[in-house]
Amino acid sequence: MTALHPPAPDVRDLPARPAWPDATGHFGPYGGRFVPEALIAALDELTEAYEAMRVDPGFLEEFARLQRDYTGRPSPLTDVPRFAEHCGGARVLLKREDLNHTGSHKINNVLGQALLTQRIGKTRVIAETGAGQHGVATATAAALMGLSCTVYMGEEDTRRQALNVARMRLLGAEVVPVTTGSRTLKDAINEAFRDWVTNVETTNYVFGTVAGPHPFPAMVRDFQRVIGDEAREQVLERTGRLPDAVLACVGGGSNAIGIFTAFVPDDGVRLVGLEAGGDGVATGRHAASITGGDPGVLHGARSYLLQDANGQTIESHSISAGLDYPGVGPEHSYLHDLGRAEYRPVTDSEAMEAFALLCRTEGIIPAIESAHALAGAVQVGRELAGRVGEGPAVLLVNLSGRGDKDVETASAWFGLGDREQVDPGPGMDTDQQPTEGAVSNDDATAGQDSGDLA
Amino acid sequence: MSRGMLQTRIAAARTEGRAALIAYLPVGYPDVDASIEAMTAAVDGGADIVEVGVPYSDPGMDGPTIQEAVDVAVRAGVGMRDVLRAVEAVAAAGAVPVVMSYWNPVERYGVDRFADDLAAAGGAGAITPDLIPDEAGPWLAATDRTGLDRVFLVAPSSTDARLASTTAACRGFVYAASAMGVTGTRAAVGDAAGRLVARTRTVTDLPVCVGLGVSDGDQAAEVAGFADGVIVGSAYVRALLDGGGAAAVRALSADLAAGVRRRVGKPA
Numbered sequence: 001m002t003a004l005h006p007p008a009p010d011v012r013d014l015p016a017r018p019a020w021p022d023a024t025g026h027f028g029p030y031g032g033r034f035v036p037e038a039l040i041a042a043l044d045e046l047t048e049a050y051e052a053m054r055v056d057p058g059f060l061e062e063f064a065r066l067q068r069d070y071t072g073r074p075s076p077l078t079d080v081p082r083f084a085e086h087c088g089g090a091r092v093l094l095k096r097e098d099l100n101h102t103g104s105h106k107i108n109n110v111l112g113q114a115l116l117t118q119r120i121g122k123t124r125v126i127a128e129t130g131a132g133q134h135g136v137a138t139a140t141a142a143a144l145m146g147l148s149c150t151v152y153m154g155e156e157d158t159r160r161q162a163l164n165v166a167r168m169r170l171l172g173a174e175v176v177p178v179t180t181g182s183r184t185l186k187d188a189i190n191e192a193f194r195d196w197v198t199n200v201e202t203t204n205y206v207f208g209t210v211a212g213p214h215p216f217p218a219m220v221r222d223f224q225r226v227i228g229d230e231a232r233e234q235v236l237e238r239t240g241r242l243p244d245a246v247l248a249c250v251g252g253g254s255n256a257i258g259i260f261t262a263f264v265p266d267d268g269v270r271l272v273g274l275e276a277g278g279d280g281v282a283t284g285r286h287a288a289s290i291t292g293g294d295p296g297v298l299h300g301a302r303s304y305l306l307q308d309a310n311g312q313t314i315e316s317h318s319i320s321a322g323l324d325y326p327g328v329g330p331e332h333s334y335l336h337d338l339g340r341a342e343y344r345p346v347t348d349s350e351a352m353e354a355f356a357l358l359c360r361t362e363g364i365i366p367a368i369e370s371a372h373a374l375a376g377a378v379q380v381g382r383e384l385a386g387r388v389g390e391g392p393a394v395l396l397v398n399l400s401g402r403g404d405k406d407v408e409t410a411s412a413w414f415g416l417g418d419r420e421q422v423d424p425g426p427g428m429d430t431d432q433q434p435t436e437g438a439v440s441n442d443d444a445t446a447g448q449d450s451g452d453l454a
Numbered sequence: 455m456s457r458g459m460l461q462t463r464i465a466a467a468r469t470e471g472r473a474a475l476i477a478y479l480p481v482g483y484p485d486v487d488a489s490i491e492a493m494t495a496a497v498d499g500g501a502d503i504v505e506v507g508v509p510y511s512d513p514g515m516d517g518p519t520i521q522e523a524v525d526v527a528v529r530a531g532v533g534m535r536d537v538l539r540a541v542e543a544v545a546a547a548g549a550v551p552v553v554m555s556y557w558n559p560v561e562r563y564g565v566d567r568f569a570d571d572l573a574a575a576g577g578a579g580a581i582t583p584d585l586i587p588d589e590a591g592p593w594l595a596a597t598d599r600t601g602l603d604r605v606f607l608v609a610p611s612s613t614d615a616r617l618a619s620t621t622a623a624c625r626g627f628v629y630a631a632s633a634m635g636v637t638g639t640r641a642a643v644g645d646a647a648g649r650l651v652a653r654t655r656t657v658t659d660l661p662v663c664v665g666l667g668v669s670d671g672d673q674a675a676e677v678a679g680f681a682d683g684v685i686v687g688s689a690y691v692r693a694l695l696d697g698g699g700a701a702a703v704r705a706l707s708a709d710l711a712a713g714v715r716r717r718v719g720k721p722a
């Protein structure tokens with residue numbers, strides 16, 4: 001067969017599955033299984049079932065059907081030129097995971113794990129959740145597939161994300177507020193593991209990110225890699241080339257791994273993970289596990305984590321509940337050590353500025369988690385602005401979720417709403433136009449008067 | 455390798471026709487000194503072995519009782535130095551100290567440094583509830599080098615193959631986590647415990663000790679009917695949480711010590 005139209009060197013049909021982890025779940029020195037023996041049988045069962053299903057055409061077909069007809073995949077790729085004006089002249093493309101059913105990338109993984117639960121004959125799922133997006137996605141899949149569902153959520157997060165608590169309850173899930181430790185995601189994970197070890201005969205743990213013991217980091221990655229597989233093709237089609245950098249926020253790391261994986265073999269593509277810098281890494285009040293932590297063991301795997309001299313986990317801090325986690329998935333630790341991906345912190349203020357900017361330039365309200373990735377695009381775009389001899393940089397940003405759940409947090413930050421007069425945080429300050437390029441409210445005609453001018 | 459302190463002590467109990475009593479208490483609750491006092495009181499009351507608990511921020515295998523106490527110790531910044539002091543005190547009180555620690559505090563302290571310092575303090579070894587032998591390379595090496603005991607857990611869900619490989623890696627005794635679940639007192643000792651011990655005995659000659667759920671002398675007697683050692687944790691911690699102090703710990707130990715001498719279901 002003659003190749004009349006040889007593919008561009010960048011195009012491969014199906015980007016390969018990475019060579020890691022090894023058979024026992026190790027990404028170099030990271031990952032593995034640091035769990036009580038009582039859970040090993042369940043993890044083995046899950047690994048075995050997953051390894052069989054991942055190559056089972058029946059399973060893959062059902063999974064693909066759900067992604068298409070239920071989630072709404074493929075998610076679009078959106079050019080955001082008005083936002084990009086703030087990014088040093090780079091072209092910015094958003095991968096729109098915010099448009100998925102339930103509002104974030106979390107559904108990709110959950111549908112896979114819920115199908116798996118059905119296939120191994122268990123009738124109950126449990127999940128941990130921080131921002132509530134994974135909990136909502138799990139409650140959704142449980143409703144769809146007739147599974148009973150319990151979601152553990154730190155009490156602190158049930159307050160920050162009250163809307164998602166209501167959504168989960170509407171979907172028929174039981175939400176258990178966790179009152180131990182720091183009352184956030186890490187404690188919800190502890191509680192979910194305790195539930196699992198007690199009820200393992202009937203219950204499957206639908207883990208929400210690429211952390212935890214083997215097989216979760218590899219399995220969740222495989223379910224999330226659809227983001228990058230789609231985006232790589234979409235970017236090539238749209239721009240005729242690969243992006244200069246792929247950016248994603250990193251909590252546990254699932255949306256980042258999801259979009260990175262397809263690009264890992266593309267040496268020229270920078271992979272940039274944006275960690276939650278909170279008040280700034282130097283203040284100690286942050287959630288930047290790789291930038292500000294060291295390797296250790298937490299929640300069943302070895303990886304970077306925030307810990308003190310005694311090996312106690314340090315409580316993390318972030319305005320974003322979904323990034324407020326002191327650990328990170330082992331594959332990120334490995335990519336960091338390999339130098340294949342770079343990780344940088346984005347502070348609460350920087351994230352909220354980017355949040356407001358996207359709202360006002362593009363009419364898209366992002367999740368605060370995803371706003372960290374947007375802030376990274378502003379930074380990286382400006383850094384690349386000075387480079388010579390090449391056209392504008394192309395930045396691919398994973399917009400992992402939408403901001404409906406964050407409206408209250410944003411109102412408080414920006415001093416919107418009428419409950420209290422507070423000084424607005426960065427992003428809505430007076431030297432920025434409320435809507436860029438638009439007529440200011442004072443110059444506009446109020447709706448009730450508009451008839452007079454017609 | 456010669457028998458370590460744990461096996462020797464459990465064998466001594468066996469020659470008396472009874473099971474050994476193993477008490478768990480966390481270092482640092484209500485504070486370091488009072489926790490050490492509670493440990494020596496447990497020994498006074500009749501504990502043969504004390505599991506000296508290293509406080510950890512994310513104790514995934516523990517129920518609410520132990521979490522509550524350990525939380526206090528973590529917040530107070532209790533660390534390995536305090537643990538080693540408790541180990542010395544237990545040894546001085548005449549019982550065998552064995553450290554119980556989730557893995558990260560050990561790794562953070564340094565695996566070899568921990569082994570050396572523990573041996574120097576008179577500790578028998580360590581129980582590691584979230585470290586399985588498959589991940590334990592450096593710990594196996596450090597315990598081989600120092601002669602310390604290393605106790606891994608088996609569970610009702612362990613396959614026969616895992617029972618064999620896990621017990622082969624153990625030294626001192628085998629910890630049979632008898633119920634599927636977290637630590638905490640239970641109303642009844644399940645059948646699962648007896649079955650697990652019987653299965654474990656088919657693959658090892660090491661003593662098999664049973665933990666998770668024993669709260670009083672009668673339950674201790676029941677477990678002593680089929681196990682070489684009875685491990686009690688939450689009930690001791692409960693005594694402290696309820697404000698009973700060292701006196702309550704001593705009284706509980708005495709009740710449990712009588713229990714392990716009154717083994718049910720086996721001729722004395």
Ligand SMILES: Cc1ncc(COP(=O)(O)O)c(C=O)c1O
Binds near residue numbers: 104132134
């Ligand atoms: C929209 C969104 N993005 C990102 C995250 C962070 O998770 P991960 O790092 O696993 O993608 C969350 C978690 O709740 C989320 O809701």
